[in-house]
Amino acid sequence: MALARFRRDRGIDYWPGFVDALSTLLLGVIFLLTVFVVVQFFLSQDIASKDTALSRLNAQIAQLTDLLSLEKTGKISLEDEVAQLRASLAGVESERERLRGEVTANAKGDDGDARAKVGELTSALTSERNTVARALAQVEVLNQQIAALRRQLGALESALDVSEKREKDSQSRIADLGQRLNVALAQRVQELSRYRSDFFGRLREILANRADVRIVGDRFVFQSEVFFDAGQALLRPEGRGELDKLAAAIAELEKTIPREIPWVLRVDGHTDVRPIVTAAYPSNWELSAARAISVVQYLISKGISPQRLVAAGFGEFQPLDPDRTEEAFRRNRRIELKLTER
Numbered sequence: 375m376a377l378a379r380f381r382r383d384r385g386i387d388y389w390p391g392f393v394d395a396l397s398t399l400l401l402g403v404i405f406l407l408t409v410f411v412v413v414q415f416f417l418s419q420d421i422a423s424k425d426t427a428l429s430r431l432n433a434q435i436a437q438l439t440d441l442l443s444l445e446k447t448g449k450i451s452l453e454d455e456v457a458q459l460r461a462s463l464a465g466v467e468s469e470r471e472r473l474r475g476e477v478t479a480n481a482k483g484d485d486g487d488a489r490a491k492v493g494e495l496t497s498a499l500t501s502e503r504n505t506v507a508r509a510l511a512q513v514e515v516l517n518q519q520i521a522a523l524r525r526q527l528g529a530l531e532s533a534l535d536v537s538e539k540r541e542k543d544s545q546s547r548i549a550d551l552g553q554r555l556n557v558a559l560a561q562r563v564q565e566l567s568r569y570r571s572d573f574f575g576r577l578r579e580i581l582a583n584r585a586d587v588r589i590v591g592d593r594f595v596f597q598s599e600v601f602f603d604a605g606q607a608l609l610r611p612e613g614r615g616e617l618d619k620l621a622a623a624i625a626e627l628e629k630t631i632p633r634e635i636p637w638v639l640r641v642d643g644h645t646d647v648r649p650i651v652t653a654a655y656p657s658n659w660e661l662s663a664a665r666a667i668s669v670v671q672y673l674i675s676k677g678i679s680p681q682r683l684v685a686a687g688f689g690e691f692q693p694l695d696p697d698r699t700e701e702a703f704r705r706n707r708r709i710e711l712k713l714t715e716r
Contacts, residue, residue, distance in 0.1 A: 397632050397634075400632055400634045400635065404634065413547070413548075414548060417544050417547065417548055420540075420544060421541060421544055421545075424537050424540060424541050424544075425541075427537055428534065428537050428538070428541075431530055431533060431534050431537070432534070434530055435527065435530050435531070435534070438523055438526060438527050438530070439527070441523060442520065442523045442524070442527070446520065449513060449516045449517070449520065453513060455509055456506060456509045456510060456513065459502060459505055459506045459509060460506060462502055463499065463502045463503065463506060467499060469495055470495045470496065470499060572627070572630075576623045576626070576627075577594055577620070577623060577711075586599065586600050587600070590694070590710075592712060592713075592714075593642075593710045593711060593712045594710065594711045594712075595694075595708050595709075595710050596616075596708060596709045596710075596711075597704065597705075597707065597708055598644075598645075598665065598707040598708055598709060599704075599707070600612070600613055600616060600709075601613030601616070601617070601665070601668075601669065601709060602665055602668075605650055605652065605655070605661070607654075607655070607661060607664035607665045607667075607668050608668065609668050609669070609672055614672065617669065617672050617673065617676070618676065620673070620711070621672075621673050621676035621677070621678055624639060624673065624678050624682075625676070625677055625678060627713075628678065628679060628682060636715055636716040637682065637713060637714070637715060637716065638681075638682050638683065638684050638713075638714060638715070638716045639673075639678075639682060639683055639684070639711060639712070639713055640684040640686060640710075640711070640712045640713075640714055641666045641669045641670050641673075641683065641684065641685050641686070641709065641710070641711060642666060642686045642687075642688055642692075642709070642710040642711075642712070643661075643662035643663060643664070643665040643666035643669075643685075643686070643687045643688065643709060644662055644688050644689070644690070644692055644693075644706060644707065644708045644709075644710065645658040645661055645662050645689055645690050645706070645707055646690055646693070646702075646703035646704075646706045646707050647690040647693065647698070647703075647706070648690075648703065657689070658689040658690045659687055659689045660687070661687075661689075662687035662688055662689050662690075663685065663686070663687025664687070665687075665709060666685040666686055666687055666709070667685045669685070669709060670683045670684075670685040684716075690706070693706045694706055694708070
């Protein structure tokens with residue numbers, strides 16, 4: 375009855391439209407991802423080069439600061455020396471004037487000695503003046519060098535400000551691209567959740583009114599007795615009939631979901647805690663894995679793509695009921711189906 379109703383409901387096929395819409399959406403997402411990766415690569419390279427340039431500029435600024443400090447120290451020393459020379463020059467000029475007065479007062483007698491002394495003082499004064507002139511020239515050169523260093527320092531600081539602004543702009547663009555990528559990924563997750571919801575709805579229709587099938591979270595749980603005899607991994611004829619219904623639903627789902635979405639149907643095998651030791655199955659690990667593989671192989675024989683199926687064996691280590699009763703053992707022997715991402 376449920377299968378017939380399911381087939382009647384499929385009179386109108388909405389899925390091609392959904393496939394086109396989702397394909398367009400996924401192409402847009404892939405484009406955004408590609409753009410984001412490329413932009414992030416170039417921005418990372420740009421930021422790395424900017425960091426190197428900033429380090430080099432900071433080193434140059436430090437060197438120029440040290441050089442400017444040395445130039446200022448030398449300028450101060452020269453200014454002190456100039457001040458001393460000017461004081462010495464003033465003293466020499468004062469002494470010369472005094473001697474001239476003495477020469478005028480003693481025009482006779484000591485005139486020769488005074489003139490000789492005045493000549494010596496004049497020569498010393500000339501030498502002092504030359505020394506002061508050289509010192510002043512050095513001070514002027516230092517002033518020009520300091521001015522040039524200040525201009526260079528200002529240019530470096532301007533370049534540093536520009537680099538820091540570019541780095542901030544790059545970080546802002548990276549943050550914006552990251553936000554866009556998160557939005558695109560969230561939309562993709564929502565689309566996959568929608569398909570998972572559709573898949574659950576179909577399986578509910580197929581498996582309606584069955585006491586041996588339960589829904590636990592995002593999984594369909596079948597009791598092992600639906601598919602297998604005790605201690606065996608060979609599918610029973612009744613179990614194959616149930617898997618035929620599941621295969622039809624999965625085939626429709628496989629046509630609906632675009633190939634770019636990495637979805638898989640995971641088939642998990644579980645046993646109870648009682649050990650099994652046989653030639654075919656030395657432990658519950660082998661039995662649970664063999665049962666999951668049997669289900670997967672049967673679905674493949676019904677046309678389901680192997681790339682969309684996963685078989686996993688959990689042995690007795692993921693029980694639903696921790697009690698050691700027959701009812702707990704029966705609940706823990708199960709096959710679970712879960713639609714998830716690869």
